[in-house]
Amino acid sequence: MQQEYEHGGAVDKISRQTGKENLLDFSANINPKGLSKSVRQAIENNIDNIIHYPDVEMMELKNKISSSYDIAAEDIIVGNGAVELIYILCHVLQPKKVLLTAPAFSEYERAAQSVNAQITYCNLLEKNNFELSLASLIVALKEQDILFLCNPNNPTGTLLETQDLTMIVEHAEANGCFVVIDESFMDFIANSEEFSAKPLLKNNHNLFVLHSLTKFFALPGLRLGFGACHDKEVVKRMQLSKDPWNVNVLAQKAGLAALNDNTYQRRSRNYMRSEINYLYEELLQQKKIKVYKPSVNYILINIQDSGMTASEFKDKMLDKGIIIRDCSNYPGLSEFFIRVAVRTRDENDVLLEAIEEILS
Ligand SMILES: Cc1ncc(COP(=O)(O)O)c(C=O)c1O
Incomplete structure (x- = not known):
């Protein structure tokens, strides 16, 4: 039998499972500027x-x-x-x-x-x-x-x-x-x-x-x-x-x-460049995680030193209304990897605060 594959972005499914609404989705890597x-x-x-x-x-x-x-x-x-x-x-x-x-x-x-x-x-x-x-x-x-x-x-x-x-x-x-x-x-x-x-x-x-x-x-x-x-x-x-x-x-x-829409394209690239750097630099300040250098709008993180698995970490983030990608089902990654998307400054700050609280 074929294995089931999980992807990021399953907001509706997770809402149904948890009964939670207004979840912040950091599991799908979508331009946070939204529709032009x-x-x-x-x-x-x-x-x-x-x-x-x-x-x-x-x-x-x-x-x-x-x-x-x-x-x-x-x-x-x-x-x-x-x-x-x-x-x-x-x-x-x-x-x-x-x-x-x-x-x-x-x-x-x-x-x-x-x-x-x-x-x-x-x-x-x-x-x-x-x-x-x-x-x-x-x-x-x-x-x-x-x-x-x-x-x-x-x-x-x-x-x-x-x-x-x-x-x-x-x-x-x-x-x-x-x-x-x-x-x-x-x-x-x-x-x-x-x-x-x-x-x-x-x-x-x-x-x-x-x-x-x-x-x-x-x-x-x-x-x-x-x-x-x-x-x-x-x-x-x-x-x-x-x-x-x-x-x-x-x-x-x-x-x-x-x-x-060249304006949307230019603005998106400019915005993302600085926001990717911001989120990366802020994540680097966190102890107990190893952050991989991003090239685009998502960041891979190893959380092994936190003492939690990605699945446990994901659940703790979900308690705070945030969806992240548990990467343990990727061939080639252990159960300690998560991925977060880069979103707007306000959303990224919410993510950073939640990560800091969980790690402290
Ligand atoms: C590397 C890569 N290629 C393709 C896709 C799928 O793109 P689309 O939404 O256009 O089917 C994804 C979606 O996550 C992806 O990560």
């Missing part, structure tokens, strides 16, 4: 259009994604969230062997299991601050069909540079291995051109770059993401394997408005 005004307006303006089926070609949205991320429009496939595309890709490529780094986002594992692939893990070691060993990865990808990489990595926040990715993708190609690079948190990074694999698409047919639009644009309940691959056959087979109306009318219009 223009996205809200686009949704309101298009509400009457939900009496029609969505545009199956999504050309307007694809063209906007193409110009925003400098990817050829014909290489793009749009999904009902990025996660949908992970499943469609596995369904289409039918890998027998899948290589995952651990810890990483759990849906790669679940999608691989859904097509009965054999999974191998390349462990990111705590003693190396969870930095990927390129040498180990290169050895491990021999005889693999698909490698999944998450960059920036969730939950560790570790980041690979484009030049490392180039090397990985080329080694994979030489070994007949397809590479999926998940850049779902890349929009939070100002100098993303140093880390993104999107420029590699043109020259590497064995590369699929995945990108969620639900994190940075705060649309997880609406669902929107895209992927890109320069292998026309892969994109075509994915198009043919999906629900033709997978991206609803409002999500298409919201995506267009979001990508057109």
Whole structure:
């Protein structure tokens, strides 16, 4: 039987279980600026259009994604969230062997299991601050069909540079291995051109770059993401394997408005940069926890020295009305890891106070 996977953001479920309302959610990594005004307006303006089926070609949205991320429009496939595309890709490529780094986002594992692939893990070691060993990865990808990489990595926040990715993708190609690079948190990074694999698409047919639009644009309940691959056959087979109306009318219009809103994007990045530093620096002042340096809007913490497990810590935070992510179900992490999102200054201060009280 397949194992159940837990994710952050299960606010309704936790409310039902605990009877608590108005919980502060630090378990999902969503832009705390919330919906941009223009996205809200686009949704309101298009509400009457939900009496029609969505545009199956999504050309307007694809063209906007193409110009925003400098990817050829014909290489793009749009999904009902990025996660949908992970499943469609596995369904289409039918890998027998899948290589995952651990810890990483759990849906790669679940999608691989859904097509009965054999999974191998390349462990990111705590003693190396969870930095990927390129040498180990290169050895491990021999005889693999698909490698999944998450960059920036969730939950560790570790980041690979484009030049490392180039090397990985080329080694994979030489070994007949397809590479999926998940850049779902890349929009939070100002100098993303140093880390993104999107420029590699043109020259590497064995590369699929995945990108969620639900994190940075705060649309997880609406669902929107895209992927890109320069292998026309892969994109075509994915198009043919999906629900033709997978991206609803409002999500298409919201995506267009979001990508057109440069002010929201600039303000969000500026705000997040200082707030990430603030929360990180304040957490470093706490004794009995080890805080890993974040690159984007979430922070991994080892609480072993507190004498509590992540599950106990999570329950204590919940008593204070705060949801955090217990990371003990990530392969490659012990029962002492938690992850917190970076939110608004007021919310971050509430989180810090709660952590201080629990640790004192
Ligand atoms: C690394 C990563 N990729 C993809 C997703 C899912 O994105 P979406 O909401 O677009 O399906 C998540 C959600 O937590 C994630 O952490």
